[in-house]
Amino acid sequence: xxxxxxxxxxxxxxxxxxxxxxxxxxxxxxxxxxxxxxxxxxxxxxxxxxxxxxxxxxxxxxxxxxxxxxxxxxxxxxxxxxxxxxxxxxxxxxxxxxxxxxxxxxxxxxxxxxxxxxxxxxxxxxxxxxxxxxxxxxxxxxxxxxxxxxxxxxxxxxxxxxxxxxxxxxxxxxxxxxxxxxxxxxxxxxxxxxxxxxxxxxxxxxxxxxxxxxxxxxxxxxxxxxxxxxxxxxxxxxxxxxxxxxxxxxxxxxxxxxxxxxxx
Numbered sequence: 072x073x074x075x076x077x078x079x080x081x082x083x084x085x086x087x088x089x090x091x092x093x094x095x096x097x098x099x100x101x102x103x104x105x106x107x108x109x110x111x112x113x114x115x116x117x118x119x120x121x122x123x124x125x126x127x128x129x130x131x132x133x134x135x136x137x138x139x140x141x142x143x144x145x146x147x148x149x150x151x152x153x154x155x156x157x158x159x160x161x162x163x164x165x166x167x168x169x170x171x172x173x174x175x176x177x178x179x180x181x182x183x184x185x186x187x188x189x190x191x192x193x194x195x196x197x198x199x200x201x202x203x204x205x206x207x208x209x210x211x212x213x214x215x216x217x218x219x220x221x222x223x224x225x226x227x228x229x230x231x232x233x234x235x236x237x238x239x240x241x242x243x244x245x246x247x248x249x250x251x252x253x254x255x256x257x258x259x260x261x262x263x264x265x266x267x268x269x270x271x272x273x274x275x276x277x278x279x280x281x282x283x284x285x286x287x288x289x290x291x292x293x294x295x296x297x298x299x300x301x302x303x304x305x306x307x308x309x310x311x312x313x314x315x316x317x318x319x320x321x322x323x324x325x326x327x328x329x330x331x332x333x334x335x
Contacts, residue, residue: 078161079104083149085167089219090211090249090259093173096137101149101164103130108151113163115146115255136169144171144257170211170251174258176201178210180248180266190239190272198248198263199230209253213262215245226250235268243270 081103091097101110101124110132112119124132136143148163178200188194198210210231211220224231231250235242246266251259 078151078159080162081149081151081164083147083164083167085169085218087218089167090170090172090213090262091139093139093141093171095139096135097139097169099134099136099147099149099167101132101134101151103151103161105151105161106130107154109154111150111152113148113150139171141171141174141256141258144169144259145255168257170249170257170259172249172259172261175204175250175260177261178248178250178263180246180263182266182268186266187269187271188238190270191237194235194238194268196233196235196246196248196266197230198233198250200250200260202229205252207253208250210248210250213247213249215265238270240270240272243268
């Protein structure tokens, strides 16, 4: 295989997450924009020859890592190469950092000013590690349901503040954080306890706290009032029309009696 070739780079992702506990399993998925290729997974500069890939489609392969231990943590990339001559190799994917948790005591996670926040406002999630545990670290903020950390941050002393600006209802969820060594062997802490963030919308259309039965009841009352007003208007118009009709009916008789005053 040749070195970095003209083929575009693939993408590498982890399922269920790139931050996983000891003894668990993880799948690394390599996707190529080019079909009919073979794949290779690397940890650092070393090709994982012993790790068998499972080719799902012509441009997607999976690498299964089982019974994870701290030695599995690290920076991974994947490449693909053409099956036929001239056997060109792609550029490497972006680096995926795989963290295996459980190497250090868990940090704490708190929300400021509150874990209940109004849409459009800001909330800061502060992750703090125990003192005198390990130096030269970074923090990662995790959200349940996301396959990768939503934010990495360098610490300020023993803590890091993750600021979520202009939050929306989509930011509602369970958050946790970890700290880890920023270079090999990339040992990571246990995750913090989960912290639920609840975002309340400011408009009716996006507000999950408004009961549908309440809104439908309000709409029903409004419709009844509007129908009642329409009925009153129709009655008034009808009364005017009837009065005008009677007036037209009476006026010819009156004009004939006055035209012939001499005939009795």
